[in-house]
Amino acid sequence: MGQKALVWFRRDLRHFDHAALYHALRDCASVFCVFVFDRDILDALPSREDRRVGFIHAALVELDAALRAAGGGLVVRHGRAVDEVPRLAEELGADAVYVNRDYEPQAIARDAAVAKALASAGRALHDFKDQVIFEQDEILTKGGTPYSVFTPYRRAWQAALTPDRLQSYPVGDHLAALCPPPAGAALPTLDAIGFSAGNLSELPMPTGMSGGEALFADFRDRIDRYRALRDFPARKGVSYLSAHLRFGTVSIRQLASYASFQGGQGAETWLSELIWREFYQMVLWHRPEVVDHCYRPVYDALQWDDWAEGFAAWCAGQTGYPLVDAAMRQLNQSGYMHNRLRMIAASFLTKDLGIDWRAGERYFAQQLIDYDLAANNGGWQWAASTGCDAQPWFRIFNPVTQSQKFDPAGAFIRRYVPELAAVPDRDIHAPWTLPPLTQSALGIRIGETYPAPIVDHAEARARTLARFRAVTPADKASAGAS
Numbered sequence: 001m002g003q004k005a006l007v008w009f010r011r012d013l014r015h016f017d018h019a020a021l022y023h024a025l026r027d028c029a030s031v032f033c034v035f036v037f038d039r040d041i042l043d044a045l046p047s048r049e050d051r052r053v054g055f056i057h058a059a060l061v062e063l064d065a066a067l068r069a070a071g072g073g074l075v076v077r078h079g080r081a082v083d084e085v086p087r088l089a090e091e092l093g094a095d096a097v098y099v100n101r102d103y104e105p106q107a108i109a110r111d112a113a114v115a116k117a118l119a120s121a122g123r124a125l126h127d128f129k130d131q132v133i134f135e136q137d138e139i140l141t142k143g144g145t146p147y148s149v150f151t152p153y154r155r156a157w158q159a160a161l162t163p164d165r166l167q168s169y170p171v172g173d174h175l176a177a178l179c180p181p182p183a184g185a186a187l188p189t190l191d192a193i194g195f196s197a198g199n200l201s202e203l204p205m206p207t208g209m210s211g212g213e214a215l216f217a218d219f220r221d222r223i224d225r226y227r228a229l230r231d232f233p234a235r236k237g238v239s240y241l242s243a244h245l246r247f248g249t250v251s252i253r254q255l256a257s258y259a260s261f262q263g264g265q266g267a268e269t270w271l272s273e274l275i276w277r278e279f280y281q282m283v284l285w286h287r288p289e290v291v292d293h294c295y296r297p298v299y300d301a302l303q304w305d306d307w308a309e310g311f312a313a314w315c316a317g318q319t320g321y322p323l324v325d326a327a328m329r330q331l332n333q334s335g336y337m338h339n340r341l342r343m344i345a346a347s348f349l350t351k352d353l354g355i356d357w358r359a360g361e362r363y364f365a366q367q368l369i370d371y372d373l374a375a376n377n378g379g380w381q382w383a384a385s386t387g388c389d390a391q392p393w394f395r396i397f398n399p400v401t402q403s404q405k406f407d408p409a410g411a412f413i414r415r416y417v418p419e420l421a422a423v424p425d426r427d428i429h430a431p432w433t434l435p436p437l438t439q440s441a442l443g444i445r446i447g448e449t450y451p452a453p454i455v456d457h458a459e460a461r462a463r464t465l466a467r468f469r470a471v472t473p474a475d476k477a478s479a480g481a482s
Helices: 019-027 051-069 081-092 105-120 150-160 171-177 208-220 223-229 242-247 252-262 265-286 297-301 308-316 322-334 339-352 357-367 373-384 399-406 411-416 436-442 457-469 474-479
Strands: 004-009 030-038 074-079 096-100 124-128
Touching: 004 019, 004 081, 019 030, 019 096, 019 124, 019 171, 030 081, 051 074, 051 208, 051 242, 074 081, 081 105, 096 105, 105 124, 150 265, 208 223, 208 242, 223 265, 252 265, 265 373, 308 322, 308 339, 308 357, 322 339, 322 357, 322 399, 322 411, 339 357, 339 373, 339 399, 339 457, 357 373
Parallel strands: 004 030, 004 096, 030 074, 096 124
Antiparallel strands: none
């Protein structure tokens, strides 16, 4: 118990039910808490107004205050984590560094480099499972291989779930081991690390541990209606916890425990969404090449269209398809997009515009507050039919019928596409079908005040089918013709 340790916070910005913090406090006499604004990540961001940095900074302010109230506090550095963590261990006389595992390829390489540097100085890196219930090889098929389809994975996940998997780590029992930061240590401002504090101070969702708890408390009152409402972006149906899950300001064990024991269709459906998150984490860990390549290698041969104007119109929400445009404008304005809309927008880019899923995945990565490599990559490959999906490549969303089904009154469209506010409900999903005189009476002119459709969906669908048939084995291609 004489040892000193660092707990290196990354995507786990809370001081409760925290595996690495619990083990460090239990095992060591003195524990310092550390966060690094990693320049290997930050310097690669295309904007100095990245919402994620604002979200992280706000979470750190709250975490630092909570740790200081318990006798500790955060030591925060701005530099390359592979350099700063070993340097901090040396400066603070730590014998070991405790972390929660990260499953992204670059994070795995970073942690290996840190472990090597620590070992060369006689120190250890101890890592723990924290951001998922099951990781790596814990859920495999009976043949010992990773699952490639979600539904059987979900069944195996739920069959393996036991109460001990959901037990919280009682961090509060061991807080006496926390050490305060060195004298004068303070959390740097956003300006100090090169980001625009003015533009990031007003985020469109509550931040930090308190924000996560407030959102979860609100969702608990609505969870019974989750299954019925979750696909309708104009309704308050989803949990809005995705960014908090991404940065660990909530505990996955507490969320999964609540959903598991609550019961009912709403909770069961939400638990399935939490399992989807782990499914994609598992896929990324076993198949890191999916970051740049199709999960199904045959589709690496797909010939996508190089259409800069089409991609720019999609990014800007100017495709002429109202629900697609509303979805993209929501993303650009808020850094968030409703999950049903993510599927619709991704399907439109890949199957109506014929543009490579990787371009859309990168755009989402730049814009989303809740960007998570595993989930984003998995979702895009699902929509593009290049990934893990029991449904074949000839599933192509019709953007008009999706709009009619999931925003029937056009409420979501009107919020983000105000040009169409006066269009009647029945016409707002395909306003280009309105006669010119009716358009004039409504104060719109398709092609002028709002774009005409950038593509014809039926023609685009035919091109997509031909694109996939060109690289699909004959037996599967013929099945798709039925």
